[in-house]
Amino acid sequence: MFSSVTRRPDLICLLLSAVWSVMFPTALADQGDPSDVVYIAIGSRHYAETSSPDTRALPSIRGANRSARTVANLLSARGAEAGVLLTSTSDGPVTRDDVFAALDAGIAEALVKADPFLFVYFAGHGLSEGFAWTHLSIPGDVAMGLDSYGELELDLDAAVDRAIPASTLVDHLDQSGLPYLLILDTCYEGDPVNLEAYQRVLSGENRRFLADMADILRFMNQFRQSSPVVFSTEPGTLVTTVPDPDNELLSLAPLARRLALLRRASGSVTLNELINHLTSGTSDTKTRPGITFAETRELGERVLMSVSRNEEMALLELTGSGTESRICCRTGDPISGVERTVTYRGALSTTGPEDEWVTQGRSHSLSVDDIMLDPDDLSALSVVLWPDTDEVWTVSLSTGDGSPFKTGETYVDNGLGGAELSISGNGRGCSEDIGQFEVADARFDGTGLVRLEVSFRQSCDGDPAVADGRFVLERF
Amino acid sequence: MIGGKLSCVVAVLFGLANSAFAQIDHATTDSDSIRVVEDSLVRDGEWVLERWETFMGSSTDCRGGFSYQFKEDGQLTIRECIDSRTVTTPATWAIESDGVANLISLSDRAYEIVSVGEDTLVLRRQDEDSGKLVEELELVFLRD
Numbered sequence: 001m002f003s004s005v006t007r008r009p010d011l012i013c014l015l016l017s018a019v020w021s022v023m024f025p026t027a028l029a030d031q032g033d034p035s036d037v038v039y040i041a042i043g044s045r046h047y048a049e050t051s052s053p054d055t056r057a058l059p060s061i062r063g064a065n066r067s068a069r070t071v072a073n074l075l076s077a078r079g080a081e082a083g084v085l086l087t088s089t090s091d092g093p094v095t096r097d098d099v100f101a102a103l104d105a106g107i108a109e110a111l112v113k114a115d116p117f118l119f120v121y122f123a124g125h126g127l128s129e130g131f132a133w134t135h136l137s138i139p140g141d142v143a144m145g146l147d148s149y150g151e152l153e154l155d156l157d158a159a160v161d162r163a164i165p166a167s168t169l170v171d172h173l174d175q176s177g178l179p180y181l182l183i184l185d186t187c188y189e190g191d192p193v194n195l196e197a198y199q200r201v202l203s204g205e206n207r208r209f210l211a212d213m214a215d216i217l218r219f220m221n222q223f224r225q226s227s228p229v230v231f232s233t234e235p236g237t238l239v240t241t242v243p244d245p246d247n248e249l250l251s252l253a254p255l256a257r258r259l260a261l262l263r264r265a266s267g268s269v270t271l272n273e274l275i276n277h278l279t280s281g282t283s284d285t286k287t288r289p290g291i292t293f294a295e296t297r298e299l300g301e302r303v304l305m306s307v308s309r310n311e312e313m314a315l316l317e318l319t320g321s322g323t324e325s326r327i328c329c330r331t332g333d334p335i336s337g338v339e340r341t342v343t344y345r346g347a348l349s350t351t352g353p354e355d356e357w358v359t360q361g362r363s364h365s366l367s368v369d370d371i372m373l374d375p376d377d378l379s380a381l382s383v384v385l386w387p388d389t390d391e392v393w394t395v396s397l398s399t400g401d402g403s404p405f406k407t408g409e410t411y412v413d414n415g416l417g418g419a420e421l422s423i424s425g426n427g428r429g430c431s432e433d434i435g436q437f438e439v440a441d442a443r444f445d446g447t448g449l450v451r452l453e454v455s456f457r458q459s460c461d462g463d464p465a466v467a468d469g470r471f472v473l474e475r476f
Numbered sequence: 477m478i479g480g481k482l483s484c485v486v487a488v489l490f491g492l493a494n495s496a497f498a499q500i501d502h503a504t505t506d507s508d509s510i511r512v513v514e515d516s517l518v519r520d521g522e523w524v525l526e527r528w529e530t531f532m533g534s535s536t537d538c539r540g541g542f543s544y545q546f547k548e549d550g551q552l553t554i555r556e557c558i559d560s561r562t563v564t565t566p567a568t569w570a571i572e573s574d575g576v577a578n579l580i581s582l583s584d585r586a587y588e589i590v591s592v593g594e595d596t597l598v599l600r601r602q603d604e605d606s607g608k609l610v611e612e613l614e615l616v617f618l619r620d
Binding site: 045056058059060061062063064065066087088089090123124125126127144152185186187189232238239240241242243247248249250251253 | 520522524525526527528529530531532533534535536538539541543562614615616618619620
């Protein structure tokens, strides 16, 4: 009698819950199985030394490897069944290729899971540029290039090849088709570009365009997506290593410390709970909140950590393969070499009719004494002339076939490839430059370009109005 | 049943033998124990006395840190954060026994080894005349 009374509500409850779970599959229980979480934890403690005087080796980060190991141990203890741990050694810094090999190994492991989720963590140095706030994780085989003033020189085009932009990591992970969490436990160092400084050289329309472009790129670099990207700090700011909560004499990267605090937590942890923990202002007094703009939606209920260890854990341990430092990240800087620069004096004069777009019917004449160029650029150059006036002009010339500029030669830019001519100034340039330049004087010695003098004629976008002019470049 | 007890005893003895590496106290001063201490100190890594706080960007500045790195040949590397810069100083180290305790000399200063474990090293220095404790250092091993 007792048993029949108690069984009937159980049966009703079971039926109701079955119906409910069919109608609202995510409402009753958390999603995902922590054993399907595959982690890729990367620590870049060691950075290669450099002997080149115009480069700076990045300092070792005591705690970066330990941070990666902490993340790996945490997830192994909380149900993950597979993981990749990549750390550096004193004679094997982590390279960019090492990072992507680790990612690919983790992705391959995850693709055979029933309900996979990638947990990707990187601890190391991090930089940025100040226009779009492109975050760059710096591999261990990279040394930073310095400009002639001894300041860090960071060219984004070069950095894309040698450092690891966050967008490249995101693209790589997106291509796997898997949901993921990406934690970049680094500085977000960089000086913001002051767009106001361009006010004196750009027209109102171009200023607005520049500001809009910066806003768009900065928005893109926030990664407002369902798979979260979490940074240790805001763009343009620094972080330092912090104490390991389990041993105050040892250091961890800041978000690794927050993750380490979860070792003491009881119960399972969902993605949303983890994000809240990493970005909360109150969950740890010794670190600043992490930064994310993720919109996790239903992915947020995914359970990443359970309360128990999975005894079937498969861990792939890798170490860095770097051998020597590469220079990062200067304009035109070859992968294995150091760019040579020499100071030149440049002079430009140009004029055109009133309906000519670039000159606007005026005569322009300017000279600049501090143009830094690679003297080995014998067949193509692009020179910015920015004197102490409101004018900024750019002169780009190329023979088109890699042969050096030759005295007496005329090079024709017909818009179909080959030789190139482009003269622009004061925010005015052509979409399509058509014209020609004649080399009046091209002189070289054993160290490169000594003097170049050209006269040119250029028209914009098929317009019959032509700008004439002369450009001279002389080595000091 | 007897076999079960035997294996248990063997396991305990094996465990004790292993723990000899993990924890040496100052009462043990023979040459074997000195060897064990030396082996523990010269592993790849650093013994940290003060936590290292460094930037995770391009800055080479530090905010704190002090560590020792012991080499088998008696060379000692002392790294210290001084005025925001990491300063590296070469020195020497050696262990000897005075019959009562194991003593380690770091540069020109001698410390009694209170204990050494897999991850911890405790050193103590007493005033030679009064015997009063002058300094006690607790170091932690940082693997990499």
